[in-house]
Amino acid sequence: MTIDIGQLRADTPGCELVRHFNNAGGSLPPRQVLDAVISHLQREALQGPVEAGNAAAAALDDTYVAAAEMLNCRPEEIAIAESGSRAWSVAFSHFAVGNGRLRAGDRILTSASEWAGNYIALLDTARATGATVDLIPTGPDGTPSIDALREMVGERVRLIALTHVAANGGMVNPAAEVGAIARSAGIPFLLDAAQSVGQMKVDVEAIGCDMLTAPGRKFLRAPRGTGLIYIRQSLLEKMRPVLLDNSSGTLGDDGRIVFARDARMLETNENARALRLGLGAAIRYALGLGLDAIETRITELAGHLRRQLAGIDGIVLRDQGLRQSGIVSFTIDDMPAVEVRDRLYARQINISVGGAAYTPIDMKARGLTEILRASVHVYNTEHEIDELCRVVSETAKRRGH
Numbered sequence: 326m327t328i329d330i331g332q333l334r335a336d337t338p339g340c341e342l343v344r345h346f347n348n349a350g351g352s353l354p355p356r357q358v359l360d361a362v363i364s365h366l367q368r369e370a371l372q373g374p375v376e377a378g379n380a381a382a383a384a385l386d387d388t389y390v391a392a393a394e395m396l397n398c399r400p401e402e403i404a405i406a407e408s409g410s411r412a413w414s415v416a417f418s419h420f421a422v423g424n425g426r427l428r429a430g431d432r433i434l435t436s437a438s439e440w441a442g443n444y445i446a447l448l449d450t451a452r453a454t455g456a457t458v459d460l461i462p463t464g465p466d467g468t469p470s471i472d473a474l475r476e477m478v479g480e481r482v483r484l485i486a487l488t489h490v491a492a493n494g495g496m497v498n499p500a501a502e503v504g505a506i507a508r509s510a511g512i513p514f515l516l517d518a519a520q521s522v523g524q525m526k527v528d529v530e531a532i533g534c535d536m537l538t539a540p541g542r543k544f545l546r547a548p549r550g551t552g553l554i555y556i557r558q559s560l561l562e563k564m565r566p567v568l569l570d571n572s573s574g575t576l577g578d579d580g581r582i583v584f585a586r587d588a589r590m591l592e593t594n595e596n597a598r599a600l601r602l603g604l605g606a607a608i609r610y611a612l613g614l615g616l617d618a619i620e621t622r623i624t625e626l627a628g629h630l631r632r633q634l635a636g637i638d639g640i641v642l643r644d645q646g647l648r649q650s651g652i653v654s655f656t657i658d659d660m661p662a663v664e665v666r667d668r669l670y671a672r673q674i675n676i677s678v679g680g681a682a683y684t685p686i687d688m689k690a691r692g693l694t695e696i697l698r699a700s701v702h703v704y705n706t707e708h709e710i711d712e713l714c715r716v717v718s719e720t721a722k723r724r725g726h
């Protein structure tokens with residue numbers, strides 16, 4: 326499937342105003358997403374919020390169906406959350422209280438690109454239970470070593486937690502190789518797909534993960550305040566909700582609590598219907614373009630950007646990994662990242678700064694405190710990239726002044 330770039334940009338109102346390279350922070354939504362959100366808010370105001378929600382029941386259900394289609398799972402294995410971090414912590418904490426209860430001596434394996442919030446939660450739970458969090462050693466290009474992981478798995482390993490695409494650079498971690506090891510050893514595998522969902526095909530069967538989380542607003546182009554959780558049915562059956570809500574279960578006549586057994590038991594019963602409709606519209610839009618086609622274009626654009634940046638004096642590209650995504654990271658010698666970002670912003674070019682607080686293990690290992698992050702999406706053009714690089718080059722010339 327080839328993408329009609331003219332149509333895609335016409336569908337994206339923000340393309341007229343900004344050159345947006347902060348897709349790893351949050352992407353420009355297509356008007357189909359805006360329409361879904363705004364028209365539902367209007368219906369809530371005019372018909373009544375509950376009544377508008379009831380009338381939208383089929384479309385709301387379709388958000389689960391679309392997410393399941395995108396991730397290759399069942400709609401019952403999908404829950405909707407409010408952000409990437411909330412999705413991850415809901416999945417992890419329900420797992421850790423139920424079937425994944427940790428004991429002293431248990432081990433959790435993770436990698437150097439783990440998102441800070443996840444790593445902190447892993448450490449905190451491990452410390453409270455006497456378990457340990459061990460890092461999978463990385464090879465020279467920063468990729469976690471699959472051979473080392475194979476050696477590390479054993480009886481006491483209770484969870485493997487991996488961030489699919491690092492937040493601070495292009496590296497795509499070898500999720501399917503990790504999944505194959507996790508599966509053959511029978512270890513649950515939790516994948517943080519915050520930066521991969523929406524920019525490439527993410528198939529939970531092909532990867533072999535048991536839990537997956539992602540926010541909606543990044544490469545998926547959904548509204549802020551949305552996120553997705555996937556939990557494999559076999560894990561759901563043994564899970565125990567931590568924070569109970571009306572959607573978590575029912576009270577039987579005999580007074581027994583009957584827990585719901587689909588992923589929606591993890592959700593809040595009350596939620597922003599308009600945002601959920603926007604999330605569904607964003608997933609349908611991405612499926613309409615084709616996730617393979619999206620990935621192909623992002624890879625081409627990111628390649629073009631890396632080549633251009635590599636030719637600019639004073640720029641150091643910081644991407645690692647054998648396989649690289651649409652996130653391009655770099656630094657400019659002797660120039661604070663925020664200054665560069667702000668200079669670009671003044672010219673309607675959006676990029677972002679990644680600090681060590683977000684990816685502490687990797688940044689510390691590489692002696693970095695901050696990086697500049699320019700992340701491309703399908704609607705960017707080579708012309709926009711050339712403009713970005715022209716301003717970066719001008720800015721780099723000012724260093725030392």
Ligand SMILES: Cc1ncc(COP(=O)(O)O)c(C=O)c1O
Binds near residue numbers: 349408411
């Ligand atoms: C890899 C990764 N995980 C988790 C998150 C957190 O997502 P959210 O900001 O939606 O909580 C991010 C956000 O940048 C991320 O890049």
